[in-house]
Amino acid sequence: MSKHGSLSVPAGTVEIKVQASGEDVRLRWGEFGGPMVDGEPRRRGFGSLLVDRAVKSQLGARMHFAWLPSGLVVEIEMTKSRLKA
Secondary structure: OOOOOHHHOOOOEEEEEEEEEOOEEEEEEEEEOOOOOOOOOOOOOHHHHHHHHHHHHHHOOEEEEEEEOOEEEEEEEEEHHHHHO
């Protein structure tokens, strides 16, 4: 059981989409149906920091966060060549 985000409630869902175009790959993680989001958190938890560092250092990716009232949306942009390594 998750203690944060959309998966913290029975009605919450996560939608994951992956798009590839040429060498570019974009992964989109969207949370819906969870508790109302009141903007960007004042501090980030250990798990968020760990994922952010791993994605940037191991995949050379860029991450974009959007804290929408309906839930968190994260987009990760990387190249296919980094996924194969």
